[in-house]
Amino acid sequence: MKKNQAVSQDDRELPTGWRWARLGEVCEIIAGQSPPGDTYRKYPEGLPFFQGKADFRPRYPIPRTWCVSPTKIALPGDILISVRAPVGPTNIADRKCCIGRGLAAIRPGDQADRDFILAALRLFETELVKLGSGSTFSAINRKDLENLIIPLPPIAEQKRITAILNEQMAAVGRARTAAEAQLDAVNKLPAVFLRRAFHGQI
Known part of the structure; x- marks a missing residue:
């Protein structure tokens, strides 16, 4: 599968009322960005700063670093997804936080339930991994996430x-x-x- 190629639906019929939708149609995708290194703190000052899967726990991430000048922010309830080696693991932001370039935040809109989208992302994690397999190290970008096609009731x-x-x-x-x-x-x-x-x- 080529980089930036959307994951396509298969030939299975969906239940009545369901449809295939691009993730970007029903969710806002916020790509992480690393702030300047001199804004990092090893003690609670500013916002918790999550950089990748290393910060993840079974459901909510645990802060190890903070940032006093955040550039990209996730809000409580946003889905956090690892987009760089490894691609695909997810957590949920339980607080306002800064996200580095190893993560993206997924913010469901009115047509999407957060926990349903989270389950769909875990279902299609293998497909996301394939999207990132063409680069020097495994990584996907905001466009890849926006183009991910999921079954949506x-x-x-x-x-x-x-x-x-x-x-x-x-x-x-x-x-x-x-x-x-x-x-x-x-x-x-x-x-x-x-x-x-x-x-x-x-």
Whole structure:
């Protein structure tokens, strides 16, 4: 696939009411830009400055650097996407922040639900990686993101789908917490067993 070539839809039929849409039709794309190096801070002054995937956590990024003269700004709720080696990983901005050239911010408009767009980006992450594979190092630009074609249902259906998805993700989180608690109990079992033995309870 050539650089700047849009990801095209396949031959599958979409459900009634759905359509293929370019990401740039329904979202604003803000390409990151690195501010001057002398505006960086290693302590909280100015805005948190996120530069790439290294700042990402499972859902929200963690600030390690701040900037007193930000050039490109993401707002709370914007999707943050890594656009330079690696291409594709996503997070959500939970605060106003400065974004460097390793990231872009995606701001859904009225026709797009944030969590639906986030799920679509993760679904098409492999396609985004292919877009960045032609350069010296993997990278995509704002135009690549704007030209990404995604299946888009009406906004009410997007919200219905993401409500189900979020509930399923919450259930997975609860199951993981329970499993971790069980694992912790298993890890503590030898010490508990020995303690009982020391007290003549075995």
